Amino acid sequence: MKPYRACSCRDPETKKLLGKQCPDLKKKGHGGWYARYEAPRSADGKRRQPRVGPYDTERECKNELARVLGQAGNAKAVDDRKTTLGEYLERRYAWRKSEAETGGLKATTLASEREAIDLYLVPGIGHVKLLDLSDQHIRDLYAAMRKLNRPDEAEQRSELLRRLQQVRATRDGRRVHTRPISESRIKRVHAVLVGALNDAVMTSKILTANPADGVWRTKGGKRNKGRVRPLLWTAERAERWEKTGHIPTKVMVWSSAQCGAFLDFAEATGERLYPLFHLDAYWGPRRGELVGLEWSDLSLETRRLHVRQSQADDELDDTKTESGDRQITLDEETARVLKAWRKTQLAERLQWGEAYRDSGRVFTYEDGKELKPPYVSQRFRLLIERHGKLRERHADGWSVERIARQHRVPADAVRLALAAPLPPIRFHDLRHGAATMLIAAGVPMKLVSEVLGHASTAFTMDVYATVAEELAEQAAVAISAFIPRSRPAAVGAINVPSGGGS
Template sequence: MTRKEGVIKKRCGCRDPETGKQLGDRCPKLRLLLKNRKGEPKVGKDGEPLWQWNPDHGTWWARYSAPPGPDGRRRQPWLGPCDTEDEATKALRKALVQLDEGASVPDQKLTFGAYLDQWIKGKKSLKPSTLESYVETIELYGKPGLGHLKLVEVNETHLDHLYTAIGQINNLPEGECPSEMLRRLLAARSLAPKIHLKEGERVGLKRQKPLSASRIHRIHRVLSSALGTAVKTKKINRNPAEHVELPRVPRRRPLVWTSERVARWKKTGKIPGKVMVWTPEQCGHFLDIAEERGERLYSLYHLTATRGLRRGEVCGVRWEDSDLDEAGTLSLLESEEEDDDGLKSDASQRAVTLDDTNIRLLKTWRATQRRERMAAGADWTDTGLIYTAENGSALREEYVSERFAAIVKAAELPPIRFHDLRHCAASMMLVAGVDMKVVSATLGHARYSFTADTYTSVVPQVARAAAEATTAIIPRKKAQ
């Protein structure tokens, strides 16, 4: 059936038994001959047999003429598959309208894998560690799982099957055969190059533990970002990743290193939880030891422990974004690190107000950095960053964490991660009576409710004060 500037046809995936090529609209099963009451084929006035489309075979497609591509070759994209002729007609009309309005024509031959390669090449602003994680997601999951599909064909079901297969890595139920999708993912992991963990240590990807729900969320965010860009550049009409249901990520609430937990840790070596928080006394001991040792990055650790900056933020903040003499603030313009709730939003871009101690420490550090610059001479790298290596280059974030761990060990304190200094800052702000909304804004959380839900139960002093206040407000005849 012909439409203005387009054609509506039925097609199928049947193949020629001799050549193996798809028959497309030439499959004999697509058409049914019309017969009269005697069972004889009906013929038209021209003597040709009359036929109708077979409702039980094939799907509807639309095709139209598009402007030539970059190579100058003629283009006739297909739209489909559609369940009905009316749906194909509407798709054709929409495409022709977009074409008249100057919209680009989706490349029906572009595979998802080829598109991901194009997309990652354009991510020039990512820092190396983030780019490395994006490439790993593409090479280990996106391309082996769905890379063979046409970009325009990728849908919610494909993504759902991909995430299900990712969840079965090192986690396949006993007696269940791996799906074709899982086989492709496992093959990609077996061929992947070894990854860097620590200086001088390299290990492969053959880990025995299943991938966590939070890891699947991170993979999803990368693929969703790529598909979102495809929508913006009009390669596809919608982002199928927006409607995929993901596994629930369990909330890891911080636990305080109480005296009982410390005693048990010293006895067994076991850490009660993944996210641990020091008491104000423990945090103070850490800062005292760092200062006594003459730790070069002492002011960085003090700033993090009191103002709750993320590692990427404190390593990436620039002198030009500081105002130490008037407003007493640091402007944090961007961060590529995710928070514990797996979210990062515009709230991450914020101005952090500094206290007198942090201002004094930052001014002292600036003087130290100037002396290092003079000593380095022509070898100095002018990055403009507040915290740098001795030659002015950017600090390696892993080094900041490694130095932190060394100080913790020297102080004989119960272990926490460097990121947990951020949680220490939040809990101490609450102990000091800072309003929860101010705490949330200082940390740059996307949601106030997340701050309240995470930290309300962390600080015993706050909970005890609330309990005492509740009992005290009730009038009684006899003093209890």
């Protein structure tokens, strides 16, 4: 088991390896350090003497020999030293597939893992032996994934990137994911890799540590900031915004009156995606869940909506979490809006004829193709900007009729825009608004959490309780002002001491 030097030189006449007999081994840098050790006999009783090496120094060889001897009692440890990442991923996938057959895993989870293996992990770093896998291999893979479908892709092409491009270009006869890879997708691929390497450490005992630990880092500076909680657009905040453009925080929520004003405006302008905005404002599905929603998961007669999939990028995926797979019982008004939308979609099908592409989705482009998630946010933002532009025109002295003609909107839409300002929010904040209004309306927290697809009621309470309380207080003030009183000062006079004083 003592380390020795050897090389791969061959005898010029016999062509046999010289190994330890090479006369050039005395030269500096020639050959490397090796060692052999006794391993458990094979199943047929044959002697096994695996070799480790080559290493640049004798010390490195001794260190590796000591590490391997700690595994030598395991008969399969020697064979596992040759296992590549790709081979282990396939072995583990077979285990996972058997779990899915007995109900242990969802089919969508298994499909997501298969995609990560086929498109990224195997073509990228699948050839690397598990024992040789380092964090640098993993970082290089993610760096190459970030370059896919980018304008500078050709200029910065590496061998790793070429392998990824080749697999994606030939899968199912078409190019996969023509958009740049999102960070969320890289995170999902990373989750598959981490799970496999954890099994290699804990279950298979091939690795002593997971090389993927610590590879994925959040952006600097955000770790200690905590979660940004929603803030309500009160009348005072909206007034300040209209004067100065100041937005108090990134996550803002409309009041019920502001949300209603937006929906009325969207409907009055003839916005085609009004039904999508209505559904989101009332029940708060995530953007990807709205885009991925299929008619087969929506019953307008029973008013049941089954959220079971999402489309964050170019392909359908399962919901964000297991609790995201849920059923929502819709209200009568939302069901009416969706029935009208169904008729609109059927009319578009007739208009497009053979060119219509039936994607089976609830919300589509006019030709039936599934929506791209960014398009939804874009339409939402344009509606808010149009609302503000109509108000600007009126402030410049334009009449309602002139504004309507110039911007090609009905006069009723202009009047709705002039009624009150509409401070800006993001599309995702419609979901936040739905949550806070459900809580403010007295819906039990558990039900609100289930409607939103949260993992726990504690999370729902932590994020939305404050703004929901503020919204409820605003409603209470409105109710108080709505009820007429002949002596408004009488209530306040009850607590005034008869003797005066401060």
